[in-house]
Amino acid sequence: MDAWIIFWTVVCLVGFASFYALVLFILPAGLRDLVYLLRLLKRRGGGPRDGG
DSSP states (O other): OHHHHHHHHHHHHHHHHHHHHIIIIIHHHHHHHHHHHHHHHHHHTOSTTTTO
16 A cells, blocks of 8 residues: 555656646746747737737
C-alpha cells in the first residue's frame, strides 16, 4: 500500500511541475509573440480598428 502512495505522490508532483513549467516558460513566450504581432499590425496600419 505504501508503494502506491509513493507512486501517486510522484505522479502528482510531476504533473504539477509540468503544469507550472508550462505556465512559467511557454505562456510568456506566447504572450511575447502576441505583443510582437500586435506591434507589427499597428506599425503596418492594419488591425481590428481599421476593419482589417
